[in-house]
Amino acid sequence: MRNPYEILGVSQGASKEEIKRAYKEMAKKYHPDQYGNNPLKDLAEDKMKELNEAYDYLIKNASDNGYNSDSYSHGSQSGYSSYEAIRMHIQNGDIREAENLLQDVRVRDAEWQFLMGLVHMKKGWYDSAYNYISTACNMDPGNMEYRDALNRMNYNNNSYRQTYNNRHRGDNDMCDCCFKLWCLDTCCECAGGDLIDCC
Numbered sequence: 001m002r003n004p005y006e007i008l009g010v011s012q013g014a015s016k017e018e019i020k021r022a023y024k025e026m027a028k029k030y031h032p033d034q035y036g037n038n039p040l041k042d043l044a045e046d047k048m049k050e051l052n053e054a055y056d057y058l059i060k061n062a063s064d065n066g067y068n069s070d071s072y073s074h075g076s077q078s079g080y081s082s083y084e085a086i087r088m089h090i091q092n093g094d095i096r097e098a099e100n101l102l103q104d105v106r107v108r109d110a111e112w113q114f115l116m117g118l119v120h121m122k123k124g125w126y127d128s129a130y131n132y133i134s135t136a137c138n139m140d141p142g143n144m145e146y147r148d149a150l151n152r153m154n155y156n157n158n159s160y161r162q163t164y165n166n167r168h169r170g171d172n173d174m175c176d177c178c179f180k181l182w183c184l185d186t187c188c189e190c191a192g193g194d195l196i197d198c199c
Contacts, residue, residue, distance in 0.1 A: 004054035016059060020142035023055045027144040052145055056083070056111060059140070086115050095122045110140035114149070121153075129153070 035041035089098035117132030136146045
């Protein structure tokens with residue numbers, strides 16, 4: 001596997017701030033959402049996955065003395081390899097196994113919060129999913145994957161509320177119309193006329 005410093009285009013021993021800045025720039029360039037139906041979207045998704053892996057590794061090991069290719073390829077003791085396995089289980093729809101693996105992870109870092117949020121989302125537990133993903137964003141504000149997931153949840157939530165409110169408002173408009181017709185009919189009958197002939 002390629003050196004994570006090379007993937008993000010930063011020098012070995014770069015600070016966390018430099019790593020985060022480089023990641024943001026690369027994520028803007030390669031994020032799959034901006035490719036729409038373009039055939040390059042699949043390549044962008046692969047590139048984004050590579051960027052996320054490199055970023056996660058470098059941030060978690062920023063205090064280490066340099067890059068260890070064995071650690072990066074096979075996972076470090078910080079939970080990197082188990083996170084990759086968890087992502088695979090989530091992607092394959094094996095939510096129970098993903099959740100079991102998450103429960104075994106000792107360090108509840110931003111990645112843990114994000115993945116648990118994805119598990120809860122797949123289970124339909126949207127409130128707790130939102131809380132987990134929001135916590136991940138607060139713990140690692142520079143991670144575009146976490147931020148995008150939270151933004152999508154906010155958008156879907158707002159769309160649902162807008163649809164519900166519009167539907168609810170439509171019901172009120174119908175009731176309003178019926179009430180006005182009834183009032184007009186009553187007034188007409190009092191004046192000797194009849195707006196709605198029902199008898």
